[in-house]
Amino acid sequence: MEIIGLDQIKDTLKKIDIIPAIEKGFVIYSSGKAIVPPIGELHFKNPPGDVHIKYGYIVDDKYYVIKVASGFYDNPKLKLSSSNGLILLFSKETGAILGILLDEGYLTDLRTAAAGAIAAKYLAPSKITKIGIIGAGIQARLQLVYLKKVTDCRDAIVWGRDLQKLRRFQDEVKKEGFSIQITQNIEKVTSSCNLIVTTTPSISPLLWANQIRKGTHITAVGADSPHKQELAANIFEIANIVVADSIEQCIARGEIAHAIKGNIISKNRLVELGNVISGISPSRTSAEQITIADLTGLAIQDIEIAKAVFEN
Amino acid sequence: MEIIGLDQIKDTLKKIDIIPAIEKGFVIYSSGKAIVPPIGELHFKNPPGDVHIKYGYIVDDKYYVIKVASGFYDNPKLKLSSSNGLILLFSKETGAILGILLDEGYLTDLRTAAAGAIAAKYLAPSKITKIGIIGAGIQARLQLVYLKKVTDCRDAIVWGRDLQKLRRFQDEVKKEGFSIQITQNIEKVTSSCNLIVTTTPSISPLLWANQIRKGTHITAVGADSPHKQELAANIFEIANIVVADSIEQCIARGEIAHAIKGNIISKNRLVELGNVISGISPSRTSAEQITIADLTGLAIQDIEIAKAVFEN
Secondary structure (H helix, E strand, O other), X not given: OEEEOHHHHHHHHHHOOHHHHHHHHHHHHHOOOEEOOOOEEEEEOOOOEEEXXXXXXXXXXXXXXXXXXXXXXXXXXXXXXXXXXEEEEEEOOOOOEEEEEOOOOHHHHHHHHHHHHHHHHHHOOOOOOOEEEEOOOHHHHHHHHHHOOOOOXXXXXXXXXXXXXXXXXXXXXXXOOOEEEEEOOHHHHHOOOOEEEEOOOOOOOOEOHHHOOOOOEEXXXXXXXXXXXXXXXXXXXXXXXXXXXXXXXXXXXXXXXXXXXXXXXXHHHEEEXXXXXXXXXXXXXXXXXXXXXXOOOOHHHHHHHHHHHHHO | OEEEOHXXXXXXXXXXXXXXXXXXXXXXXXXXXXXXXXXEEEEEXXXXXXXXXXXXXXXXXOEEXXXXXXXXXXXXXXXXXXXXXXXXXXXXXXXXXXXXXXXXXXXXXXXXXXXXXHHHHHHOOOOOOOEEEEOOOHHHHHHHHHHOOOOOOOEEEEEOOOHHHHHHHHHHHHOOOOEEEEEOOHHHHHOOOOEEEEOOOOOOOOEOHHHOOOOOEEEEOOOOOOOOOOEOOXXXXXXXXXXXXXXXXXXXXXXXXXXXXXXOOOHHHEEEHHHHHHOOOOOOOOOOOOEEEEOOOOHHHHHHHHHHHHHO
């Protein structure tokens, strides 16, 4: 049994490109070859927090995986990251524990960013004019870092409420080679960008249908719980393609869940990211289409990233 | 963060009596002061196995706990224990991991045995004539070891199908100070014992109503999944008191689930072990009553035993 700390995980990640592994995971998931039960959840008050337990296995694989990822939103007041957690790899032949990845939530952050890049690769317009990022936290920065792997666009704008946080974000992202504007006016994002990534833990809509121009792709990664929402449900009325990381999971939580509850879209309009990747479902066919990818985070991503780190 | 191996766990357990901790856990659970979501489960074929993920927290506590316990039933062919697993303790103030108890399923075995002793303490007749054990595995032996803490009776009989296994069991249990008979005829157990503990992974009934004498208490610990069953549902017709470790959980899995599905008993006849311990619900009031405790295994037991080990 190996216990792998965060520094060692970061070292290992320098040697591997996780995007192909995560892409493969989505395809396996959508082909029905993974067993991924509903997410386990705990919620806390005083201080506020939540934990997601995502677990499962690939039928032909030798592992089963359990991922624990928490968010404790008052942690920054204590100068701690709000994210924490770990990933456990077990033998699915004997039940023995093989590896404990003490990633403190880092692998969850990365596999989410990788999924955003994959969504953009298959759904964003071929010519990305400017990248719009909603939110200025860890995930906002990582989305830009991973988008570098799938687009040459280095022109970006970030929206947030806290000017100080935006300025810090701007400094960090410049180091990644981006020309980055900051704004507190969300229409500055929607009027100039044809790739928008939403990364906040908002519980009420930030983007509305009347703001979204033709030819825009939106990837929504912030809403991973039933009560969270970044996109007004009416955006789904004008979308040409709506992609879920998991149709089953997105019906229960995330942006799509709100649109389904509001009878804005029906389940049969949804396609799954794994099927878009494998070509079973259509990806963008014109520069005019509006496309949405709703990423609620799948255990298959945790399985794939954990395997990639463990085996390297 | 502390990683505690099995040897260290066993050393620590020599210093503590887990029964009061587990008793307290049942009372907290039944008083509604614990958050314990439904069990997470994975099932495997080739080789056959299953994993239970039990998790939760006590509202006033500083921890949240995730327990992983697996059964891989072909492991003995590889000279490995079929049980495995671990328990994780996290801070419910920051989400930080505090302890990893690499118990390999041992703490699950012990907290189950402790619950059996607690059920006997509150429900068995005051004078136990002989203890009957159904099954001759690890849990069968541990039930006897823990019953020593709540009764002076050292006269026992064990039923099993495999004579060699029964003889090995007999040798082990003699060392614990028991006078122990072995039998392959289950009526030898029911005709001589007024405390019977069933500990097998059977998927069809082993005990029937016509075999059970007045004044018998039965603790059923084997059936922890919806498909497992050790007691014929008609036993519930003749029972005076039916105790569940968790009413909610026993309606979904275990002996009571079969009796409810078969309309043998209704939910309002069930009482919870925590309420029996605290005196809210009645325990045995006469030597003639037939009582049943159905123990499906609660996360609260895992929380309490993990805390007891971690804090010592």
